[in-house]
Amino acid sequence: MARLSDVIEALLKEMIDENQGSVEITRGELAEQLNCVPSQITYVLSTRFTNGQGYLVESRRGGGGWIRIHKLVTTDTASQYVMHALNTMGDELTQHQAYVFLRNFVDYQVIEESMAKIMQAAVSDHSLQLIEGPIKDKVRMQILKQMILQHSM
Amino acid sequence: MARLSDVIEALLKEMIDENQGSVEITRGELAEQLNCVPSQITYVLSTRFTNGQGYLVESRRGGGGWIRIHKLVTTDTASQYVMHALNTMGDELTQHQAYVFLRNFVDYQVIEESMAKIMQAAVSDHSLQLIEGPIKDKVRMQILKQMILQHSM
DNA sequence: AAAAATAAATGTCAAAGAAAGTCAAAAAGT
DNA sequence: ACTTTTTGACTTTCTTTGACATTTATTTTT
Numbered sequence: 001m002a003r004l005s006d007v008i009e010a011l012l013k014e015m016i017d018e019n020q021g022s023v024e025i026t027r028g029e030l031a032e033q034l035n036c037v038p039s040q041i042t043y044v045l046s047t048r049f050t051n052g053q054g055y056l057v058e059s060r061r062g063g064g065g066w067i068r069i070h071k072l073v074t075t076d077t078a079s080q081y082v083m084h085a086l087n088t089m090g091d092e093l094t095q096h097q098a099y100v101f102l103r104n105f106v107d108y109q110v111i112e113e114s115m116a117k118i119m120q121a122a123v124s125d126h127s128l129q130l131i132e133g134p135i136k137d138k139v140r141m142q143i144l145k146q147m148i149l150q151h152s153m
Numbered sequence: 154m155a156r157l158s159d160v161i162e163a164l165l166k167e168m169i170d171e172n173q174g175s176v177e178i179t180r181g182e183l184a185e186q187l188n189c190v191p192s193q194i195t196y197v198l199s200t201r202f203t204n205g206q207g208y209l210v211e212s213r214r215g216g217g218g219w220i221r222i223h224k225l226v227t228t229d230t231a232s233q234y235v236m237h238a239l240n241t242m243g244d245e246l247t248q249h250q251a252y253v254f255l256r257n258f259v260d261y262q263v264i265e266e267s268m269a270k271i272m273q274a275a276v277s278d279h280s281l282q283l284i285e286g287p288i289k290d291k292v293r294m295q296i297l298k299q300m301i302l303q304h305s306m
Numbered sequence: 307a308a309a310a311a312t313a314a315a316t317g318t319c320a321a322a323g324a325a326a327g328t329c330a331a332a333a334a335g336t
Numbered sequence: 337a338c339t340t341t342t343t344g345a346c347t348t349t350c351t352t353t354g355a356c357a358t359t360t361a362t363t364t365t366t
Contacts, residue, residue: 003340005340036343040342059326061348062323063350064352119271119275135283138283139292146279158352159354189353195316214358
């Protein structure tokens with residue numbers, strides 16, 4: 001029979017993958033579902049979800065407490081994602097498309113929230129209001145590309 | 154299941170944001186609305202609206218008493234200075250002027266080096282190469298202003 | 307008009323409740 | 337034998353609740 005710890009590990013990793021790289025649980029509930037003592041969860045977290053293994057675990061005690069597990073994005077995958085994104089971008093970008101891109105970058109931890117906001121401001125319609133017609137979306141793309149390139153240097 | 158404290162915190166912050174950074178409540182009424190004991194409000198105020206977290210709480214007891222919460226505005230004099238400079242600089246900006254500005258921002262510790270590089274990329278001639286003639290420097294100014302504005306929020 | 311009583315607010319503090327954390331002993335693998 | 341896993345008692349942290357205290361405003365009494 002499979003080890004309990006392995007079952008818990010597999011379950012958590014499945015939950016994480018189904019949830020964009022992070023998950024929130026309450027230790028007690030999960031323990032109950034799996035029919036084990038709560039500290040077993042702690043054990044699994046400390047042996048299979050360490051920092052060195054690419055995970056970050058936060059928690060909070062007390063009423064309504066929780067445990068969150070984040071899968072860290074390695075710079076390798078991040079830069080791969082950026083490369084792919086840049087290549088599929090084409091040479092035009094609407095304001096909305098830019099927002100979607102930036103949102104994804106944040107989700108994939110390529111850039112931080114605060115950085116995304118600055119970039120969003122830079123490529124907003126408001127910033128580019130003086131530009132006429134079809135050139136606007138091309139300039140927008142140029143700006144975003146330059147910023148992203150700069151960022152990954 | 155969301156914590157009651159979190160619900161109260163979120164509600165208060167929403168009220169504050171909708172009301173130019175401050176709000177006045179009566180503890181009893183709010184407690185009644187939220188179906189909790191009044192001291193729960195006190196607890197939330199003492200754990201989530203501390204001075205260190207950027208809030209100031211005043212109160213008064215007795216008939217007609219109240220509790221006021223103010224969100225403290227960080228008076229970043231350097232940032233203010235820079236905004237003033239931006240505003241008095243007219244509506245055009247060359248690439249070189251932009252670089253000088255950004256270097257000053259970093260020196261005044263208004264923004265960090267990495268942020269400055271992103272901004273520099275955004276307003277570089279390379280980003281804006283598709284824009285014709287005199288409009289280019291106006292667009293550059295717009296972009297920089299929007300980014301700085303966003304940054305100081 | 308002054309004093310006293312009453313009502314209407316917030317403040318305090320400690321106990322109870324609800325989570326996660328720790329650690330060492332026992333059990334199970336290797 | 338040695339290492340890893342499982343278990344459970346105990347600890348720590350955070351939240352919720354309620355009784356009681358204090359402060360301020362209003363009303364009543366003298």
